Each structure stands twice: as structure tokens, then as C-alpha cells.
Amino acid sequence: MFSLVKQSVAGLQILFVAFGAMVLVPLLTGLNPSMALLGAGVGTLLFQLCTRRQVPIFRGSSFAFIAPIIYATQTWGLPSTMFGLFAAGFMYFILAALIRVRGMGFVHKLLPPVVIGPVIMVIGLSVAQVACNMAMGRAGAEQVVAPATALTLAGISLAVTLIAAVFCKGWIKLIPILSGVIAGYVAAVLMGQVSFEGMVNAPWLALPHFETPEINWAAALFMLPVAIAPCIEHIGGVLAIGGVTGKDYTKDPGLHRTLAGDGIGVCFAGFIGGPPVTTYAEVTGAVMITRNFNPVTMTWAAVFAIILAFFGKFNALLTSIPMPVMGGIMLLLFGSIAAIGLKTLVESKVDLGLSRNIAIVAVTLTVGVGALEMKIGDFALAGVGLASVAAILLNLILPQHSEEGAMESAKD
DSSP states (O other), rough: OOOHHHHHHHHHHHHHHHHHHHHHHHHHHHOHHHHHHHHHHHHHHHHHHTTTSSSOOEEEEEEGHHHHHHHHHHOHHHHHHHHHHHHHHHHHHHHHHHHHHHOHHHHHHHOOHHHHHHHHHHHTTTHHHHHHHHHHHHHHHHOOOOOOHHHHHHHHHHHHHHHHHHHHHHHHHHHHHEEEEEEHHHHHHHHTTTOOOHHHHHSBBEEEOOOOOOOOOHHHHHHHHHTHHHHHHHHHHHHHHHHHHTTTTTTIHHHHHHHHHHHHHHHHHHTTTOEEEEEEEHHHHHHHOOOOOTTHHHHHHHHHHHHHHTTTTHHHHHTTSSSHHHHHHHHHHHHOOOOOHHHHHHHOOOOSSSHHHHHHHHHHHHHTTTOOEEETTTTEHHHHHHHHHHHHHHHHHHTTTTTOSHHHHHHH
16 A cells, blocks of 8 residues: 555656646647646556556657647648647657667668757757747737736746756756746736636636547648657657666667557547647656656556646646746747757767768758748648758768768868
8 A cells, every 4th residue: 555655656746747848838839738638648558558568758748849730720720730740640650660670770870860969959949939939928929918027027937947957956956847837927926917717717627628630631741750850859768768777678668669659649649639748858857866667657647647637727727827937938948959959969979070961950950940841732841840851861862971062162
């Protein structure tokens, strides 16, 4: 009995660690936060089913899909976007099948660090403008919150997040986003920027609003290449948790199984109207600190996430968080994602003296950050998806050890 209570408390701690980032994605994209919780909980359980509950990983909302969700919703509407997200899960199945047949060597050839690094950087930098607008209290061209008030709230949430991430130790260091949200929310309440009407009127228990996907092949084709970026994140996440526990999860249960489990979670999230799920580095950090490697802990975290999804007042509380509070946190969060991509290039010792590597990084960043769009009839490719495709194609096309080309000519 004591062991059961201990595991459940540990699971609640894991949910606490992942919570801040998990609910930011639906709040930013206009999706239902309850669906993020439900998708994360069920997605984690489906992942454990595929991997025979061997890997201590918890799924949470993926930041790679933020810009694509916003673009797709504006272009095709929410039901079609959900179908696109459902279809994105099949990219995981494709990559899982290729790994099963060709092995890990194929992955290293297709996705070397010179591809992975800039693609991860694009994930963060492509939504930097969104973060700045929210920090300034703007929704599109409309000034929702007074500039001075907005920047004050954004500054408070950013400052607390930085203090928790840089100066604090232990569990507080693992929840900088949640700390920033709480501090910013309290400040917003004191400044009269929070309306409690929604929470008062919301029922205690409520069935989340499910969004029925509408078949739209243009949206599906748009989302499929976007999934390349979170697939890259997934591989890194599995290697990271393996480094913490001392086990090679790429062999047992196998990377093809973990990818398939992730893909099923993405499909489920799209089917119900929630954001796609992915591996969270915060959870890996929590596992490293607690040394609790038991995957049952993640099962409990998933159960608690599912339960919270049915609390109407809790969902209303999340939607009452003022825009600048989230914007201040995202100034750090999105930049941190870009920094991880840069770290990948540095740690892998990618030689940017080679014109080939410079070309891949340069084109990927410009295409992704510049929001280049490619449209052929109803088919569209833009942002993270187009940048991922460009990086992979350039890596396959450009000769490996060529020292010739435009960059070398420029040096001469």
C-alpha cells in the first residue's frame, strides 16, 4: 500500500514538472487545454503499451507544431487542421518502419547533426514574433492589453522563470515555467487584469469539447513533413533518458517501437482535438534528480492528467491566464529551443568551415524563420515542414567533402 502511494505521489510530481509547458501550447494556438491534458495522459498510456512499459517517459504538448497549427487553422479551419495532425502521426510510423528494416545507421545518414541542429533552431525562432507580440499585449494588429501593463506582466513572469531556472536548485529548478506562470498570474490579479467570470460560471466537472477532424488532404500533406522535426526530438529524448537510466532503449524495446508509440499518441491527439505530444526534457531532468526509473511513475502521471482534463473550473482557470504572462515566459522558452539546436551543432563538432555545411544551415534557417511558403494547387508547405524537407534534401544532394563552391570563392 505504501509503495502504491509513493508511486502515485511521484507521478503527480512528474505531471507538476511537465504541466507548465504542456498547457502553454493549447493556450497559444487556441486549442482546448483540457484536450492537451487528455492527449498527454492517453498518449503516455498508448506509448507504454507499445513499448511494454519499459521507458520512463511522459508525453506532453509539442512546440514544433505551434506555428503549423496557427497557419493551418487560418488556412483550412480547425477541423481540417485536426485531420492534418492526425495524419502527422503516420510520419512516425514511416520512420519507425525504415529503422526496423534499415537500422540506426540509416537514421544517422538521413538526419545527421547538420540537419538536426538548424531544424531545432527553426522550431524556436519561427514563433519568436508570436512571443514578442504576446509579451507586448498584441493579438494580431489589435492591442489587447495596454503596452505598459503588458510589458510589466511579461517582465515579472520572465524574471521569475529566469530565477527559477538559473539560481534555484532541486525541484524548483525543474518547474521554471510553472513558477513564472504562477508569479505572473498573481501579479495580473493584483493589477486587475484577470476576469474570474469564466471560472465562476464553469461547472466543477465537465466533458471536454472534442473536435471532430474533417478530411482535408491538403492539410494532411502540409503536416506530414512538419512531423520530421518532432521525430528528431523524439530520438534525442530517447537517447537522453537512456543516458540517465543506463539502458539502451534504442535496442530494447527498440527505437522503432518508441517512435510508433509516439506516433499513436500524435494520431490520438489529432483525433480528439488536442495538440500533438512529444518527449519532455523536463521529465528527463526530474528522473535524473529523483533516480526513480520505474515507468509506473509515468503511468500515474498519465492518470492524473486524464482526471484533470474533466475538471471544468480548472480548464477555465487556465484560459484566464493573461496573454502577456505567457508571452514573457515564451521569450525565454522559444529562444531556449533555438539554443538547443545550436548546442547540437557545437557538441557534434559540425565543421561550419565547409561550404556544404554552411549552405545547409543557412538555407534551413532562412526558409524556416522567414516563413517561406511553397504552394502547388491546394498543397502547401511552409515553416518548420519546408525547412525540414530542405535540410534533408540538401544533405542528400550536396557532396560530403567538397571544399569548392560559392562560399570558398567568396573567401578567395
